[in-house]
Amino acid sequence: MNHYLDDTQKSKRLYERAKHVFPAGVAYFVRHMEPYPFYTVKAKGSKLVDVDGNEYIDFWMGHFALILGHSPPTIMKQVKRQIEKGTHYGTCHELEITLAEQAAKMVPSAEMVRFTNSGTEAVMYTIRLARSYTKREKIAKLEGGWHGGYDALHVAVKPPLNLAQSSGLTEGAMKDTVVLPFNDINRVEKAMRREKFAAVVVEPVLGAGGCIPAEKEFLKALRELCSENGALLVFDEVITGFRLATGGAQQFFNVLPDLTVLGKILGGGFPVGAITGPREIMEFMDPLLYERPKFSFHGGTFCANPVTMTAGLAMLRALENGEIISRLNRRGDKMRQELADVFERRSLSVQVVGVGSLFHTHFTDEEIKDVHAVFRADREKLRQYHMYLTANGVFLLTAKMGALSAAHNEQDVDKLLSETENFTKELRRCY
Ligand SMILES: Cc1ncc(COP(=O)(O)O)c(C=O)c1O
Incomplete structure (x- = not known):
């Protein structure tokens, strides 16, 4: 740890x-x-590479956005070409149609698309759309689900769940x-019998909530309950989309939502x-079909800008045949097992969780099925583990899950395993 301080003096000055x-x-x-x-x-x-010249193997990968790794040549080449032609037209252009077509081709429940500039915005407009379509106001979310900072969903993310996650959220x-x-x-089921919802929003794999996959039977039953309730089932696939499968978690679990973010x-x-x-719901965003007050607004200055559209298209085309994703999922399975073996060899109670190319470790002997178990685990040890890794050239954002990308090679994974092994030795010495 001390050598992190010695090795990062320029970073320290920047932080000041x-x-x-x-x-x-x-x-x-x-x-x-x-x-x-x-x-x-x-x-x-x-x-x-940091400002002091230190190199880190990155398992945070731009908040899990970079499944091909940093600056993949296939995307960079096309983005550079696009930048020469303009970064932000503010008008309609063909690339936005092509990327929407490509996304609709890959995601099973997607027929029509609207682009935003962040996951938070997309979730916010999705809730509005669900309310417009169902003409209901109440929505439901799952404990531990993180959907960005939009007020109505910024609840029950981290325990204690009954404590406001932020100030400034009104009772209204x-x-x-x-x-x-x-x-x-x-x-x-009991809660859904009591209320009629516009939407039930779920992350098929809790991301910030601890990298916990929903049980397939849970998602299937939730699908049925939403249909009975008349609520739209919304999958927040901001992390799982184009990662668990070409068609995201809905393809992986074989459960179709009504709307996908x-x-x-x-x-x-x-x-x-x-x-x-589907068109039937998405068309509520069409003011030519639905006049006020039925029309559901969506928009934004940089929506569907040509640089993002170019990069997104290059990304989806690289993933489309499923080879990269299948390879990453197999590697993920193997790596989680190898990590679990490292902890087991030292008789440490650690749960290595995740699915596909996503992984996390929780220092507890309790099975991890929800965010409560994640926060009952030893968070301080997890923080020390991630700090140890970072100080030794393996970057996982403190206490967050990690993700494999196509750019990680065997040596990168071996380094994660060997530094984990070194950490467990230190841990044994200290406790
Ligand atoms: C599942 C999920 N939904 C929504 C969001 C919000 O996306 P953004 O940070 O792009 O606003 C995130 C961000 O991490 C996320 O993980």
């Missing part, structure tokens, strides 16, 4: 500067780390949101979000 202009010294608190973050100057393939914004337990269909990978490394679903 940053503290004057950013609350908490960072542009987004999720990127905060102790004692201070390193500052990146270059990213290529599986590696980040909260009163129409009901929180349902994750992976507990009996309790969900996309983001991250879809942008090919540029800011993006998308709302997708």
